[in-house]
Amino acid sequence: MRHDIKPNERAYSTKEVAEELDIATPTVRKYGQILERSGYEFFKNGSRRVFVQSDVEALQAIRDTDKPLEEISQELVEQQQERLATSETTEIAGSDTYDTSLNDPQQMRELLMFISKELAASREMNTQLANDMAEMKTTMSRLRQDHHVISSGIGNSTQKMTTKMEKLIDQQKSHYEEMLEEEREKSEHLRKEMEQMRDEHRKEWRLQSDFNQRLEQTVNKPKSGFEKFLDLFRK
Template sequence: MRHDIQPNERAYSTKEVAEELNIATPTVRKYGQILERSGYEFFKNGTRRVFVQSDIEALQTIRDTDKPLEEIAVELVEQQDSRLTSSTTDVATNDTYDMPLEDPNKMRELLIYISQELAASREMNTQLANDMAEMKENVGRLRQDHHVISSGIGNSTQKMNKLIDQQQKQYEEMLEEEKQKNDQLQKDIENMRQEQQKVWRAQNDFNTRLEATVKERKSGLEKFFALLFRK
């Protein structure tokens, strides 16, 4: 499964990719099908492909190549596999060595990063909610206009309403999915905070015991030297 998307990286629709590469929308779908047959992975929203910058670069390579499409598709799949493997290794290395739970500073940095991601997620949720409100308003207008112009065409009205309901359901599902992700992220942050508090308490207990030991040994040395010089 793909995991190479960057924080706050923009996602493109098929239509946006077609405009970006100056090719027809069916051509984008054709290139995507060729890549998938060779093993290339796209992010998906249901059955729809969602494109990121690396995908656009792959499609641009297909557009500009003189090689057979199936051959260049295999090369692009190999490049993606190499990139995903490298990304997995980097993540594993960072998780193992760069952020040990015993280091409060690293833990604090991680919490800051997660907080930033949570803020970005909340901003995305707000944007989705605004888009949903605008969509509902547009749907309301569409329904009114449709009622005026298609009062005598019952079959067309049913098809239009079905399409509008499907569109509205899709946006509601996307909003619910983002809400669930946001809730999970909040739970993860709370777990990290609890783990950090445990580490800090353990460190404080150790410091307290160490300080007591040092004072005890210092007091013993002072008594020893006092007796030594008194003789």
């Protein structure tokens, strides 16, 4: 299992990697699939890949190489395995990266920013899917009207063709509905994850605040008569 993320290391989405390397988003996905087929490991947020700097450098190596893709991907996998093996021998026992990020405001902000971007992308996808569904319904309505007009003056061959068209449209509609439901579930999962992290962060602040109050009360606690007597000799 991969464990080489560094404290405060930036996480990139697929879109951000595409902008960083000046390549298309589908190309980033293609390179990622090629690497995974060779045994490369990515961090995952559900089914989405989350890239760190070493991953960006690996994708850049694929972009800039003249070697066959399978050959360069195998070399990158071997480099990652060596890096992970070295990391295992030098790692110091302690809290995992996830827990550390909760105590590090900068890491928390970056993580929340990444999740917010993912939520925004999911909302944009939901809106696009809803628009596609509305357009599909309009198209279906027009096709049915055209079918009614055509069916009155044509034979069985046209009837069969129209039936195939309606079946294809229904399949596309079902596919869009499944995609829309999947994106909604992912959006809900990310929202719950972000709320949970915020609650844990608030809990950490409350514990720290309670400790500070107890410390202040201890410092300001009135002195006993014996302590006042000792103060006379200290002056």
